[in-house]
Amino acid sequence: MAKKKTNPSESVESTPKTRKRAVKLNEKDTRTLEALNRLAQSVINAANGAGEPEMYIPSRSLSNVWFDEKKRIIQMGDRTTTRQLFNLSQAKAFMQTMLVASGTSELIRQGKTTSIRGLYYLMKHTIEHAKEETFNDQGESDPIIEDCEVLLECLREEMHLYAQTRGAMVGMIQIVDKGDTIDCARMGSGGYAVPSIVEPDVIQFKNCKADFILHVEKDTVWQRFNEDKFWKKHNCILTHGSGQPPRGMRRLLYRMNKELKLPVICLLDNDPWGYYIYSVIKQGSINLAFESKRMAIPSAKFLGLRSKDFEACGLSKSARINLNDSDRKRAKQIAEYPWFKNNKPWQQEIKLMLENGFKLEVESLISKDISYVTEIYTPQRLAAKDWLD
């Protein structure tokens, strides 16, 4: 087969089914499809005698992850692993990588998206003349998706794959979501359900009047802030991620921080889990280091709860939850993270929690007053810029 130049936005080899539905591609999709086509082309070239079919996948192992002190995000190193078709131990993964690449190509050409579970079902089939399945379970396809992200240097969202959604948003901004203008200042008690794919071709910002973003950990706390119209009084945007924020929420926070220059201020629990959520928002996730440069927000602040708050707010003993062994272990691990290790205020914060012997939830502030958190605690800390960086 002769090598030929493919322009992904024009003619792409595809099944009749996909051709009939081919949509006009935007710039982002064209770019992603070009990367996918380059991958396919390299295999074609190899088949044409240019060498063995192989690819070089940037290593996602922890030993290839480092903390970039200058950019203040987690980065991946340069190490790659080779994946070869004609290697017994790598042939299946090679085939699976090509399947994932072909599945996402099909999604992009049809202008459709699916979940990572959907892609698994889309690509799973019994291999002809064999009893073997292409993928035995989703545990086999998920890492291959991550391989493709690093190999093609694009987020899975750009490959038209969505994750579960969690989290909601209200506040002084309008969002254009697939052409619909959504005024986040008129979203009642429910709010705008933040989708999984928030790339610029799907979501645009309009009419932002907010000065900052307050991101809270839990939807129950978010409801308190929304009910008290905190975002109106303090001219901000209010978000939550139902615990560890999902990719869509992190990416949206990143975009609003970068494009709209909005500071991101986090109100999380005073426990190792709250610290960890902050760490992921700020520096990125260690396991998915390759996404940090497009998701991490190094300027994010940790407003609270703080270990000093038990005394500072005059909380009663009833607000305390004793630390257990796993809390203590986790806290010590987090204190060793490179971005916390040389940060004196953070070292003091974690040390004090360990000395206290207890953790505190944001909800416990209700013991002072139902709206203490929205009317006193948060406004005072914001005014004093009393947060951890």
Next chain:
Amino acid sequence: MAKKKTNPSESVESTPKTRKRAVKLNEKDTRTLEALNRLAQSVINAANGAGEPEMYIPSRSLSNVWFDEKKRIIQMGDRTTTRQLFNLSQAKAFMQTMLVASGTSELIRQGKTTSIRGLYYLMKHTIEHAKEETFNDQGESDPIIEDCEVLLECLREEMHLYAQTRGAMVGMIQIVDKGDTIDCARMGSGGYAVPSIVEPDVIQFKNCKADFILHVEKDTVWQRFNEDKFWKKHNCILTHGSGQPPRGMRRLLYRMNKELKLPVICLLDNDPWGYYIYSVIKQGSINLAFESKRMAIPSAKFLGLRSKDFEACGLSKSARINLNDSDRKRAKQIAEYPWFKNNKPWQQEIKLMLENGFKLEVESLISKDISYVTEIYTPQRLAAKDWLD
């Protein structure tokens, strides 16, 4: 202290903090507060010599739950248990009941809401001159909240308590949420995040053009339907509950079914968990039988996935997930539920799944085509009214 008539919407004994913030009560809040005041008054009367302070709490035990064949919902029987202040084994629960009642009264008077965890913190304190806490953990306050619901015959949402939120909505309806009009036909890819409290004083319906509601199990499936604008083509409302729908979603479905006469059609997985979700939507939850009459939707339909679909849709072997022991056990339990037991189509459905030896997820239909579920499967089944009742 002489007995005096209290009008909850006028002067209510309260701490200065709550008085300063007292809001004008609406009809629903007045009714709830009256029920709370009657409870308080009964204790005052007892203190004035009218007998021992005690209350009669409808029994929430399974033996007091029955299936109402006529209304086709789970109902509670007439049995009550007595809770007395001057009974060593009941004194703490009595005190806790009064605390929960007093906490919710405070919330209502202030026109605020909180989570059940928030209420726990609000009411938790060290009892004076004792080392004992009013509540040791939330495991003690949650059942007391349920006691108050049955005792006062009101939902926790009417006591201004909210649950976690999950689930989103789009489609041919406008919602007025706390005065904000939300057009669910213009909610982009994210949708309207359904709040926890959806009572008529918070949420009103406007301009409903939908013919029915399609409720799907998972947000990932919901995203597929929303992306394909299924709700526009088929003139409906599209909801999901991220698995077992939370109270807010169930109550909203109930209200749209009852007030707008919209049929509720469910698209869930072909597995015991999918059956169970349907059972709770339709007949109510066994553990919270008292809420059925205000949440259960006896006319709800189960569109799929069905055990026959593996053959009917010509799915490949790759779509199957083998049943495990716990699936089989659960399926047999569900087959014994009174509302399934005498329902021949349901007996066949469950029997066929057991015979198949595998379960099927809605996502697996993608192996036919990315939009098979929205363009072929669901429209065909709807047109043929091919569902289980």
